[in-house]
Amino acid sequence: MLVYIAYPTSLTLQSANALQTYTTLRELRVRRPDTLALIPRWGREESRFEEVGAVHLPRPAIGKLSRLYKSTLLYYLEHTAFAFMTAALIAPRRHEVEAVYVRQVICAAWWAGVLGPRLGIPVIYEAHDLETRNPSRAREPWAEGLLHLIDRIALTRSSAVVSLTDDFRQLLATLGWRNLDDVFVVPDAYDEQIFAQGNRQEARQTLGLPAEAPIIAYAGMTFAHRWLDGLLAACAELRQQCPNLIVILAGGRDHEREALRKQAYDLGFGDGGQQQGEGICMLIPPRPQAEIVTYLQAADVLAIPDTVTDITASPLKLFEYLALGQPIVLPILPALQEIVPLHLSHTFARRDLAGLTSGLGDALARAPDMRRAMARRVIATEHTYGKRAERILAVVNRIKHNER
Template sequence: MIVYIAYPTSLNLQSANALQTYTSLRELRARRPDTLALIPRWGMEPSRFYDVGAVHLPRPAIGKLSRLYKSTLLYYMEHSVFAAMTAAMVAPRRQTVEAVYIRQPIIAAWWAGVFGPRLGLPVIYEAHDLESRNPSRAKERWARGLLDLIDRTAIGRVTAVASLTEDFRRLLAHIGWRDPADVAVIPDAYDEQIFAPQDRAACRAELGLPSAAPIVAYAGMTFAHRWLDGLLSAIRALRVTQPDLIGLILGGRPGERAALAAHAISEGLRVAETTATPADLYLLPPRPQTAVVRCLGAADALVIPDTVTDVTASPLKLFEYMALGIPVVLPSIPALHEILPPHLAYSFTRRDLAGLQAALSAALAERDPSLAAARQALAAEHTYGRRAERIIALVERVKNKR
């Protein structure tokens, strides 16, 4: 049995973290039905994770106290309590457990340093970055040592690490924390049940968008740290030579969309929140993935203006964009080019506005259909089914070392 422990930020799949957890579990349980997935749940909160057979433990919602005292340390306490709860759940079953697979750094640190050794179980940590570099980390000055302890324990003492990128795997070897042989690269993925090539004309007709205008699109759960203001500036500049160019941005929180709308208006762009209104820029609220794919399918170019991380950058949208075959514009970050090589992408130096404009212009001019086919072929190696198989292979590897 595989024990899979996660702490999704949304039980109704309103975050990239939750989507990845849900779809990974769906495919993992399709291949290993005995997988025990442990997920927290607050009260009677609705949860999509029942669909994939997850067991919900009561969420020890200590982090909610941050409304009174704003500190990430309260969430560290919450995750610590949940780690103990999962250990109590797993202990009676330990004879049948092959490995414990964990996606959350605090929980991983407790399992690596305490519960795994006590129960005699191998622990795998899927590291998305160092906690000491997490934008949401504890900011108290005295907590710096705690962050280092969390990272060194979660990464240094687990049986094996699952890294999203080869670049992060190299970093761990460079700083001497892990032998590369103990780090498996398991990139993010896309849901092949949803993301597939679309009929552009049909997508535009469905959305009420102009049939011939060039369209640049972006989709994301949140806009934080994604340099979307740079994308707006690039769209405004490109409209000097392509006056019918349309920007389509989908997702984000209401406050983020409002701030972006204000910036767009200051750039002289007409903004609308529905495609029923003529505009230069459409800021559409979040919608189900089945609708997202139709919006993206209407575009001539898809954009990743920036990423939150660098050596661990593996955004879901990259894989989803590739699956559609549409030209992809992205910053020249090694972790991204591990997945989509430069000859199949339109790259620019990070946060370089002129470079972003040039890359967008080149992407909009793409006419070679073989490039779309090549992107789709690469994407096929990164379905959630393949991701689940990579996780199972890593579990088999650590199990055979026992």
């Protein structure tokens, strides 16, 4: 039995980490129906994870106290409590467990440093970055040493580490924390049941968009740390050569869309109610992925203006964009180029507005290239969630073999 422990930030799949966890579990349980997924839930709140057979444990909602005292440390306590709750559930069946797979850093540190060794269970930690680099990390000055300790225990005492990128894998070796053979690269993925090549004109007709206007699109659950203001500023520059440019920004939280709406107005964009030729910025609230894909299929160019992380950058949208085949504009980051070769994308130096503007303009100006579009879709086929689940199970089998 494989035990999968996660702490998704949304039980209704309103965050990227929740989507990744849900779809990975869906494919794991297809291949290993005995996978036991442990997910916290507050009361009887709605949860999509029931669909993939997850077991919900009561969420020890200590973090809610941050409304009274704002500190990430309260969430660290909450995750600690949850780690011990999972151990209490697993302990009676520990001899049935092949490995515990954890993708939450505090739970991983407790399982790797204490719980796994005490119960005699191998622990695999899926690391998405160092906690010391987490934008939501504890900010108290005295907690800096604690953050390093959390990272060191989770990354050095686990039986194996799963990394989203080879760039992060190499960092762990450089730090002397892991041998390269103990770190397995398992990138993010896309849901092949939703994202596939579509007909651009049919998508535009469905959405009521002009057949000939150039369209640049971006989709993401949240806009924070993704430099959407830079993307909008670059698109404003492009209106000199593409006066009828349409920019589609899909997703984001209410206050993020409102801030971009004001910026778009100040830059002279209409909101869709103006006549063609004046430039439009469409801000689409969060929608199910099956609806968002139509907006992406309608676009000429798909953009990734920036990523939250650097050496662990493996955004879901990268794989979703690849599956659609359109030209992609993205920053020069080794982690991204591990997936997309330079000749199959339009790149720019990170946070370089002139470079982003140039990349977008070049992508719009080039004639459609069916060979490159096909090459992007071929890359995507290696990064379905089914392939991701198989890579995870290969790590489990490797660890099981090593533990004998």
